[in-house]
Amino acid sequence: MFRERGYAATSMRDLANEVGIEAASLYNHIKSKEELLLNICLETADEFFIALNQVKDLDMPSDKKLALAIERHIAIVTSNIDGAAVFLHEWRFLQEANFARLKAIRKRYRQEFQRIVQEGVDSGVFKNINPKLYSISVLSALNWIYDWYKPDGDLNQQQLGQHFSYILLEGLRK
Amino acid sequence: MFRERGYAATSMRDLANEVGIEAASLYNHIKSKEELLLNICLETADEFFIALNQVKDLDMPSDKKLALAIERHIAIVTSNIDGAAVFLHEWRFLQEANFARLKAIRKRYRQEFQRIVQEGVDSGVFKNINPKLYSISVLSALNWIYDWYKPDGDLNQQQLGQHFSYILLEGLRK
DNA sequence: CCTACCGATCGGTAGG
DNA sequence: CCTACCGATCGGTAGG
Numbered sequence: 001m002f003r004e005r006g007y008a009a010t011s012m013r014d015l016a017n018e019v020g021i022e023a024a025s026l027y028n029h030i031k032s033k034e035e036l037l038l039n040i041c042l043e044t045a046d047e048f049f050i051a052l053n054q055v056k057d058l059d060m061p062s063d064k065k066l067a068l069a070i071e072r073h074i075a076i077v078t079s080n081i082d083g084a085a086v087f088l089h090e091w092r093f094l095q096e097a098n099f100a101r102l103k104a105i106r107k108r109y110r111q112e113f114q115r116i117v118q119e120g121v122d123s124g125v126f127k128n129i130n131p132k133l134y135s136i137s138v139l140s141a142l143n144w145i146y147d148w149y150k151p152d153g154d155l156n157q158q159q160l161g162q163h164f165s166y167i168l169l170e171g172l173r174k
Numbered sequence: 175m176f177r178e179r180g181y182a183a184t185s186m187r188d189l190a191n192e193v194g195i196e197a198a199s200l201y202n203h204i205k206s207k208e209e210l211l212l213n214i215c216l217e218t219a220d221e222f223f224i225a226l227n228q229v230k231d232l233d234m235p236s237d238k239k240l241a242l243a244i245e246r247h248i249a250i251v252t253s254n255i256d257g258a259a260v261f262l263h264e265w266r267f268l269q270e271a272n273f274a275r276l277k278a279i280r281k282r283y284r285q286e287f288q289r290i291v292q293e294g295v296d297s298g299v300f301k302n303i304n305p306k307l308y309s310i311s312v313l314s315a316l317n318w319i320y321d322w323y324k325p326d327g328d329l330n331q332q333q334l335g336q337h338f339s340y341i342l343l344e345g346l347r348k
Numbered sequence: 349c350c351t352a353c354c355g356a357t358c359g360g361t362a363g364g
Numbered sequence: 365c366c367t368a369c370c371g372a373t374c375g376g377t378a379g380g
Contacts (some may be wrong), residue, residue: 009267010183012375017312024376025349033375062348089263117346126346133329133337134346136335137315144314150183155307163307171345172294172308173237186359198360199365207359 003085003146007037007093038098041091045105046082047076052112063169069116070142070168071161077145078157085146103127110135138168177259177320181211181267196223212272218257219279221250226286236294237343243290244316244342245335251319252331259320284309312342 001010001018007124016023018102030036051072058065077084091102114135120126142164175184175192186207190197204210225246232239251258265276288309294300316338323334 005193006182006267008178008180011373022350024351027376028349032306055360066346093180125348127344127348129341129346130337134341137341140318140321141311141315144318147314148310163304164311167303167308167311167343167345168341169347170301171341171343172240172300172303173343174289174299174375185357196366198367198369201360202365294352 002037002040002090003082007086007090016039034095034098037086037090037094038102040083040086041102042160044076044080045102045109047080047083048073048087048109049112051076051125052109056112058114062116062125066116066120067165067169069113070138070165071158073139073142074115074145074161074164075157076153077142078149078160081146081151082151084143088143088146104135110139113139141168176211176214176264177256181260181264208269209273211244211260211264211268212276214257214260215268215276216279218254218261219248219276219283221254221257222247222261222283223286225250226283230286236290236297236299240290240294241339241343244286244312244339245332247287247313247316247318248335249331251316252266252325252334255320255323255325258317262317262320284313287313315342326330 001014005014012026013023015036016026019026052069054143055065055069055072058068059174060068070085091106092099114131117126117131117135119129145160149155155163175188179188183212185197186200187197189210192201193200226243229239229243229246232242234242265280266273268276288305291300291305291309295302295305319334329337
């Protein structure tokens with residue numbers, strides 16, 4: 001529901017109604033509405049980090065490693081659309097302390113992703129582009145997938161991963 | 175304010191306070207909160223369409239045309255960050271009729287953008303990729319620029335446009 | 349897990 | 365452009 005209608009526009013009564021209980025009863029399970037948002041963000045962040053950590057220290061060329069990181073990232077977005085959308089777009093409604101916490105987590109993820117790009121630039125496998133700008137650009141494209149991806153559509157997870165890693169590495173020009 | 179804190183989390187009293195009048199007085203200028211959102215979306219949509227229309231019928235190779243479209247799109251996002259953010263991300267809070275209207279407008283923009291890609295594929299200038307998926311991917315990356323772009327940062331509009339058109343056309347691999 | 353309720357705030361209107 | 369206010373709804377609590 002946070003994904004569909006946005007955190008601010010989702011009321012505790014909306015949530016309670018979905019579960020089939022009264023709004024007040026929700027407080028036997030959670031402390032606050034924000035705790036719910038925080039937990040979703042943290043759990044989904046973990047998914048992304050686990051996947052990236054499995055990839056980043058593998059002994060393989062940077063291009064293959066980056067392709068793998070892209071494919072793993074996409075796999076999480078497409079298999080956990082709700083969580084990904086909340087982690088990527090609703091986190092900003094967290095209050096100060098938690099907001100800062102999530103901001104730091106997101107930055108760390110981008111930096112670890114960026115290190116793969118940097119490795120490839122340093123070793124001469126990649127062009128001499130700006131690794132930070134490149135990483136932000138790629139993650140922007142990947143993070144918006146949740147908005148248009150249809151689980152039952154004509155594209156599956158693998159095809160999507162292949163499309164992105166191919167296009168981002170090889171470019172559009174023939 | 176709609177960009178910074180989100181449409182749903184921005185109250186008429188927030189808006190009135192920013193302008194220095196009472197909330198009730200706002201209704202001498204607008205009919206409703208949603209009308210405000212709708213106007214921002216429509217005005218910004220116009221900016222994007224005007225720019226794309228100036229590019230799409232130019233007589234030049236598809237790669238140059240696409241690069242130009244990307245650069246013009248970025249120019250609008252970076253010069254009208256607030257409007258772009260609202261048009262791209264807050265539009266979904268519109269009510270049914272206006273929601274559908276904006277959805278159609280956004281689709282039309284993507285389709286016109288996509289036609290440039292299709293031309294390049296047909297003429298053999300571009301690789302044989304999926305033009306729709308490619309267009310969505312590119313626009314996703316471009317539409318997220320507002321989230322991290324700093325007008326006073328070390329990157330200006332031109333450099334950003336060049337980065338994206340270069341990377342998307344040529345790819346990362348050396 | 350419920351009923352009953354709190355003070356605060358919401359978008360918006362009446363009337364001047 | 366204001367004061368004064370509407371009914372509805374908000375996140376959350378008390379007490380069982």
